[in-house]
Amino acid sequence: MTAAIVPVKHLAAGKSRLAKALGREGAERLALAMLEDVVAALRGVRGLDAIGVVTPDPAVAEAAEHAGARALLGTDPGLNESIDRAARDLGDAAHDGTLVVLGDVAGARAADLEAMLAALARAGAPAVVLAPARDGGTAALARNPHAVIPSRFGADSANAHRQAARIAGVTLIELRLPSLAIDLDDEDSLRAFLATPDGGEHTRAALHALGIEIGA
Amino acid sequence: MIAGPSVDGGAPRVVALAGGVGAARFLAGLVRVVDSARITIVGNTGDDCDLYGVHVAPDLDIVTYTLAGRVDREKGYGLAGDSFATVEALGALGHPTWFRLGDRDLATCLHRTLRLREGAGLAAVTDEVRRAYHVAVRILPMSESRCPTYVVLRGGRRVHFEEYLARDGAPDEVEDVDLGAAEAAAPAPGVLDAIGTADVILVCPSNPVVSIGPIVAVRGVREAIAASRAPVVAVSPIIGGAPVKGPADRLLRGIGVEVSARGVAGFYRDWVDGYVMDQRDAAQQRDVEALGLAVRVTDTVMRNPEAAERLASEALRLASTLTRVGSSSSDGERDHELGS
Numbered sequence: 001m002t003a004a005i006v007p008v009k010h011l012a013a014g015k016s017r018l019a020k021a022l023g024r025e026g027a028e029r030l031a032l033a034m035l036e037d038v039v040a041a042l043r044g045v046r047g048l049d050a051i052g053v054v055t056p057d058p059a060v061a062e063a064a065e066h067a068g069a070r071a072l073l074g075t076d077p078g079l080n081e082s083i084d085r086a087a088r089d090l091g092d093a094a095h096d097g098t099l100v101v102l103g104d105v106a107g108a109r110a111a112d113l114e115a116m117l118a119a120l121a122r123a124g125a126p127a128v129v130l131a132p133a134r135d136g137g138t139a140a141l142a143r144n145p146h147a148v149i150p151s152r153f154g155a156d157s158a159n160a161h162r163q164a165a166r167i168a169g170v171t172l173i174e175l176r177l178p179s180l181a182i183d184l185d186d187e188d189s190l191r192a193f194l195a196t197p198d199g200g201e202h203t204r205a206a207l208h209a210l211g212i213e214i215g216a
Numbered sequence: 217m218i219a220g221p222s223v224d225g226g227a228p229r230v231v232a233l234a235g236g237v238g239a240a241r242f243l244a245g246l247v248r249v250v251d252s253a254r255i256t257i258v259g260n261t262g263d264d265c266d267l268y269g270v271h272v273a274p275d276l277d278i279v280t281y282t283l284a285g286r287v288d289r290e291k292g293y294g295l296a297g298d299s300f301a302t303v304e305a306l307g308a309l310g311h312p313t314w315f316r317l318g319d320r321d322l323a324t325c326l327h328r329t330l331r332l333r334e335g336a337g338l339a340a341v342t343d344e345v346r347r348a349y350h351v352a353v354r355i356l357p358m359s360e361s362r363c364p365t366y367v368v369l370r371g372g373r374r375v376h377f378e379e380y381l382a383r384d385g386a387p388d389e390v391e392d393v394d395l396g397a398a399e400a401a402a403p404a405p406g407v408l409d410a411i412g413t414a415d416v417i418l419v420c421p422s423n424p425v426v427s428i429g430p431i432v433a434v435r436g437v438r439e440a441i442a443a444s445r446a447p448v449v450a451v452s453p454i455i456g457g458a459p460v461k462g463p464a465d466r467l468l469r470g471i472g473v474e475v476s477a478r479g480v481a482g483f484y485r486d487w488v489d490g491y492v493m494d495q496r497d498a499a500q501q502r503d504v505e506a507l508g509l510a511v512r513v514t515d516t517v518m519r520n521p522e523a524a525e526r527l528a529s530e531a532l533r534l535a536s537t538l539t540r541v542g543s544s545s546s547d548g549e550r551d552h553e554l555g556s
Contacts, residue, residue: 081372084394095400126362126397147396150366150374167376168364168397169266 008103033206039067044110050093080151097144106200109179132158228415235427237292239420240282245524252352262365262430284349368392386463390470398433419450447538449490
């Protein structure tokens with residue numbers, strides 16, 4: 001049993017850089033659209049037994065349930081702590097590991113996420129599959145078991161995850177997957193996202209409604 | 217030799233669950249009272265880490281070096297008289313040197329790494345190392361899979377146990393310990409068999425949280441112990457309200473267990489039958505007995521191998537008074553009686 005975990009911050013707290021460009025309401029609308037896209041992609045992934053959205057925000061939890069995920073609503077102990085707590089809360093569903101996908105990797109495609117799980121299965125436990133984002137962060141991380149390396153999401157987290165796997169002596173496979181390269185956290189990344197041919201339809205629609213176009 | 221329950225009427229077959237320094241000293245005493253061929257040590261690998269690309273197995277090596285009589289006695293780990301030219305040269309090249317790996321110690325780790333790369337299992341490699349050091353006792357790793365132990369610090373940050381201990385100096389900000397990797401790992405070949413055929417199971421005076429904890433967290437180990445007919449006797453690692461060595465106090469506190477002989481007994485009570493504790497903690501004997509454990513109070517300070525031998529004898533003597541009846545391997549349910 002493998003579970004997906006999607007962490008999403010409080011709408012009021014998240015994406016302050018985007019709020020500057022889109023206004024607070026626009027940023028919130030975008031965050032929910034991105035979540036919808038990520039959950040939709042995960043729902044298309046074969047081999048997942050649960051999709052948990054971990055968030056301190058009741059509005060996000062409601063949107064997650066609406067999109068067909070399980071909401072794990074709780075306090076906000078910090079991004080990594082909430083991910084590791086979610087893995088525990090998912091219990092048996094995370095027995096054979098987890099696939100963490102950040103809630104703002106709006107372009108994520110089911111095929112790419114599935115490729116991560118396939119690589120994880122081929123490696124055999126214990127192992128880690130890392131999909132780095134173009135900014136040095138980690139867009140998605142598959143682990144079996146989840147606890148084999150700690151979550152180190154945040155700035156330069158691809159390196160932090162590599163280091164954690166190195167000291168633990170655990171196999172780490174790195175997959176550079178185009179649909180997972182961009183997490184939408186500033187104006188530049190919005191433009192880069194819109195320049196990709198497809199994927200993230202809810203997010204594209206939301207950006208369009210907000211008047212954000214390529215080159216805008 | 218201490219008499220004990222044994223199916224074939226010979227000396228008891230002893231399985232010892234072991235961490236590092238404290239366990240190694242205890243085992244050096246145990247081998248003086250039990251034929252080495254009758255002992256199987258199951259060692260913690262939750263501390264294992266990779267440094268400079270080599271697989272370091274601190275607890276397995278401490279036990280091996282100590283039983284070989286080659287350990288650096290002052291430190292309790294590493295090899296006596298080892299040099300540190302390699303780690304110093306690595307430091308000059310900009311590598312971190314917080315784990316002071318000696319040159320000959322490094323050779324053990326290189327051997328392990330090379331053999332694992334060739335496809336050998338960790339159990340076989342551990343056996344090669346102990347034979348090369350002329351250790352007569354079988355030493356098994358708890359698992360052949362990597363199962364790193366993480367210390368969860370205040371605020372939620374997780375660090376590998378060796379980073380916590382050797383790099384960061386074991387700060388007193390432990391919130392929890394994550395044994396999730398051990399829980400998911402299969403036991404090494406031989407571990408469940410050894411437990412299943414043991415006449416006595418000893419829990420060495422090791423860190424209950426990060427040395428013994430990972431071993432019993434490995435898949436199937438707790439069930440095998442519960443199903444075993446062997447009495448389980450633990451030796452308290454806490455003397456006079458403090459650990460002899462290491463950060464057990466900080467880790468016990470961190471997971472909400474009282475730092476005392478009584479606290480550790482409570483931590484073990486679900487799977488241990490007997491408990492050897494120090495005379496300085498004698499006031500807590502009643503409390504431990506009230507947990508349902510048979511108790512022996514004695515001097516547990518292992519000043520020298522003779523003292524360790526006496527302690528091992530006491531643990532075996534306590535075990536010999538305990539019999540488990542009606543144990544069934546089918547349901548894993550503990551069903552034992554404590555004899556007189």
